[in-house]
Amino acid sequence: MVFLLGDDCFIARDMIQVMLNHENSGHVCISTFVTMFNEKEMKAVPRIHTGLIKTEYLKKYPFNETLDKGIDREYFQEMVKRGDSYYVINYYFGLYDRRHDDHRSAPVVLSKPDRNKYICNIKRWNKFYKSISK
Numbered sequence: 072m073v074f075l076l077g078d079d080c081f082i083a084r085d086m087i088q089v090m091l092n093h094e095n096s097g098h099v100c101i102s103t104f105v106t107m108f109n110e111k112e113m114k115a116v117p118r119i120h121t122g123l124i125k126t127e128y129l130k131k132y133p134f135n136e137t138l139d140k141g142i143d144r145e146y147f148q149e150m151v152k153r154g155d156s157y158y159v160i161n162y163y164f165g166l167y168d169r170r171h172d173d174h175r176s177a178p179v180v181l182s183k184p185d186r187n188k189y190i191c192n193i194k195r196w197n198k199f200y201k202s203i204s205k
Contacts (some may be wrong), residue, residue, distance in 0.1 A: 072101075072123040079169040086165035090123045093158055099128040099150065100157035106164045115164040121146075122157070 072094065074087060090101045102122030106115050121143045132149070134142050150157060 073126055073129050074123050075121040076166075077168065081167050083165035083167075086163070087123075089160060089163055089165065093160065094123070096158050097156075098158040099155045100124045100147075101160070102157060103160045103163040103165050106167045107170050108167055109170045113167075117161070119147075119157075119159050120166045120168065128155070 072091070074090075076082065086103065090103065093101045100122050102119040104116065105118045105120050106113060107118075108114070132146075132153070134146055135149075136142065138145060147157060
């Protein structure tokens, strides 16, 4: 599984485990809702993040990086068109997403707990994608 995290976002201590509890659910992606914040406020919102994606699925269907915005939104739309599904843990708001005007990113591996799981920080998607595609 691959987890993508924005370079200015952070997660609750147990978020990865909460998502991994649903790892064998038959879905290609597992996500939660988001807590948005900036210098003035913090607010839980029913908006999903990229979440955990099965590694093999991500290798077969990479993100469309020609887009300037909406890369993950387009990815989910294409996922549904293919007949694949994602699971949203709708009671959990463990990803804290800092809102700013220039909201753009891509991944870099933070750790590799085992050969099938990656935890990433969104920084350099193409470099990461090439590393798992070998």
